[in-house]
Structure formats: structure tokens, C-alpha cells
Amino acid sequence: MSGWRLLLTRPEQECQTLSSALASEGIHSACLPLLSIEALPETPQQSALICDLHRYTAVIVVSKPAARLGLELLDRYWPQPLGDQPWFSVGAGTGQILADYGLPVFWPSKGDDSEALLGLPELQAPLRDALFPRVLIIRGEDGRTLLAERLQSQGVEVDHLAVYRRVLPSYPAGALQQLLQVERLNGLVVSSGQGLTHLRQLAADDWLQLAQLPLFVPSPRVAQMARELGALNVVDCRGADTPALLAALRAQASPDS
Numbered sequence: 001m002s003g004w005r006l007l008l009t010r011p012e013q014e015c016q017t018l019s020s021a022l023a024s025e026g027i028h029s030a031c032l033p034l035l036s037i038e039a040l041p042e043t044p045q046q047s048a049l050i051c052d053l054h055r056y057t058a059v060i061v062v063s064k065p066a067a068r069l070g071l072e073l074l075d076r077y078w079p080q081p082l083g084d085q086p087w088f089s090v091g092a093g094t095g096q097i098l099a100d101y102g103l104p105v106f107w108p109s110k111g112d113d114s115e116a117l118l119g120l121p122e123l124q125a126p127l128r129d130a131l132f133p134r135v136l137i138i139r140g141e142d143g144r145t146l147l148a149e150r151l152q153s154q155g156v157e158v159d160h161l162a163v164y165r166r167v168l169p170s171y172p173a174g175a176l177q178q179l180l181q182v183e184r185l186n187g188l189v190v191s192s193g194q195g196l197t198h199l200r201q202l203a204a205d206d207w208l209q210l211a212q213l214p215l216f217v218p219s220p221r222v223a224q225m226a227r228e229l230g231a232l233n234v235v236d237c238r239g240a241d242t243p244a245l246l247a248a249l250r251a252q253a254s255p256d257s
Contacts, residue, residue, distance in 0.1 A: 002026040003254035006187045006216075007180065009034040009195050014064070018189075021242045027249070030183040032176060034190070034198040035166045037065045040141065042073070049136060049161045050077045053085075056159075057130045058123060060088045060147060062139040067097040069163040070138040074101075086126060090117050091241055113219040113238070114146045127156055134159070141165040142194065146221070168198040177206045186255045187214045191240045193222050200229050216248055 006022065006029040008015045015031040022029045040046075050073045053059070061067045067089070087105040089095035095107035106123065108116035117123065127133040134157045137147060141162045148158045176199075179185070188210065190196045196217065203210050207230070214233045217223050218240035226234045237248040 004028070004187055004249060005183060005185045005255075006030075006189050007032060007183075007185045008189050009199060010191050011035050011037055011065075014191075018242055018245075021246075025246060028183070030179055030185060032171075032179055033169055034195050034202065035192070036169045038165050038167055039069055040162060040164055046073065046161060046163070047077070049159060050074065053078065053136065055134060056085070056136045057126050057133045057156075058086050058088060058135050060090075060117070060135060060137045061094055061098060062090050062137065062147070064094050064097060065164050066138045066140060067094045070161065071097070071101055073161075073163070086122060088117060088120065088123055090114065091239065093241055113221070114150070118147070118150050127151075127154065133157065136161055138163060166192075166194050168201060171202060173204075174206075176202050177209075180210070185213075187216065189216045189245065190222065190226075191218055193225050196222055196225055196229070214252065216245060218244070 004027050006027065008018055008022075008029050008031045010018060010031075010033060012031070012033045015033050019029045019031055053074075061070055084104060087098050087103045089098060089105060089107045090113065092107055095105050098105040106120055108120060110116065127135070133155070135151055136159050138161045141164065148160070151158050188199065190199055199210075200207055211230045212232050214235055215226055215231045216235045216237055217226055218237055220236055220238075223234045223236040235248050235252060237244040239245075
């Protein structure tokens with residue numbers, strides 16, 4: 001795997017953590033965060049949803065920023081324990097934040113996407129047993145829609161609590177292409193559909209060249225988006241965490257092989 005030289009695009013803190021993990025495996029990487037997290041101002045709607053938290057059959061948290069900001073709201077409105085209400089996350093990283101807080105949380109042991117989460121027996125059982133099942137999804141401003149659509153198709157009432165937005169940081173023209181050349185990068189990594197959209201936006205006229213590089217994505221949905229944008233070598237890691245990326249890298253012929 002040592003032949004890989006990867007562009008990482010996660011938010012700054014997560015990017016540095018991933019870069020360190022890759023370095024321990026002998027993989028060179030360079031960070032260019034394409035997602036900056038902006039907390040949304042607290043609104044009366046947010047407050048009302050948190051105050052009604054006990055009425056939900058389950059709570060789903062879709063990302064690490066959603067977990068951190070959602071727990072800040074929880075601290076303000078629920079200083080007492082919440083009881084045994086089940087919480088769920090799409091991936092282990094998000095789930096661990098909730099577990100460290102002391103919440104009863106479940107996440108898929110295999111897969112790191114909405115489909116894997118929806119298949120969890122720990123989620124299906126309480127929804128099946130509830131007379132009027134309700135789920136609160138804590139997410140970003142434009143979060144995962146598949147979760148809500150699939151749950152609603154099962155007769156579940158779904159509410160969304162948006163606590164942040166993702167924006168593209170400001171970079172000078174040509175910054176992406178310059179980094180690729182200086183660092184001699186030969187692969188791209190994105191962790192979400194929005195990250196992919198921002199990559200395409202920042203690449204501008206250089207996209208045709210970038211589209212030829214191996215592009216590692218976290219799910220079939222993002223893989224399809226990438227192909228529709230013209231990416232020629234898309235690798236679905238089936239997860240957004242570090243182990244999923246490492247497994248995908250091991251399965252690929254490295255550029256020096």
C-alpha cells in the first residue's frame with residue numbers, strides 16, 4: 001500500500017486523524033478540507049424537538065458533528081438521565097461519541113451507511129413494537145434523506161433536528177491542482193456526497209484530469225454520484241471510517257505494484 005499518495009478532504013480535525021492513521025501504514029497523504037462545519041443558530045424549533053425527546057421511539061445521529069452539537073443541546077435541556085431510549089449512529093466514530101456520553105447506542109458492525117443502519121434488529125424491534133413509532137434524526141442542514149424515506153415507508157413518523165451546515169472553505173484558484181502536483185498525489189478520498197460535490201466545484205476546469213484518478217468513496221450512493229460526474233475509477237469503501245478505507249486500499253493494486 002505504500003505506493004499510495006492520497007488527497008484527504010474531511011474537515012480539518014478528522015483529516016489530521018486520518019492522515020496519522022495512514023502514515024502508520026506507510027501511506028502518504030495531504031489534507032485539503034472540503035467541508036467546514038458551521039453550527040446553526042439555535043431556534044425555537046430546535047428547542048421544542050429537544051424538549052420532546054422523550055416522546056421518540058428512537059434517536060438517530062448521522063455524523064460526528066451532529067453528535068457533538070446534539071449533545072450540547074442535550075446538556076442544556078436534559079441534565080437528568082434519559083432512561084433506556086435507544087440511540088443509533090451510522091458509524092462507529094459517531095456512535096463512540098454518544099457512548100462516551102453514557103447513552104445506550106447501537107451502530108452496524110458491518111457497513112457504514114444508511115442501509116446497514118436500517119437493517120439493525122435493535123432499531124427494527126422498537127419500531128415494530130411501538131403503537132405510534134416516532135424517530136428523531138439529528139443531522140446537518142442537508143442530511144441523509146434515505147433514512148427518513150425508508151422509515152416513513154414503514155409507517156414511522158420522522159422529525160429532523162438540523163444542528164449544522166457544511167460549507168466549502170475558501171481557497172485560491174488552482175489550489176487543488178497545485179497540491180496534487182507538489183505532493184504527487186495519485187488518489188482522492190471523499191467521505192460524503194457533499195464532499196464530492198465540493199471537490200468537483202473546486203476542481204473546476206481541472207476536473208477532467210482529476211476524474212482519471214482513483215476516487216475512494218464511502219457508499220454506493222456516493223459512488224453513483226461520482227460516476228455521474230464522470231469519475232472513471234471509483235472505489236466504494238462501504239464505509240467512511242479508517243478501517244473501511246484501509247481495507248479498500250489493500251484490495252486495490254497500489255500504483256507502485
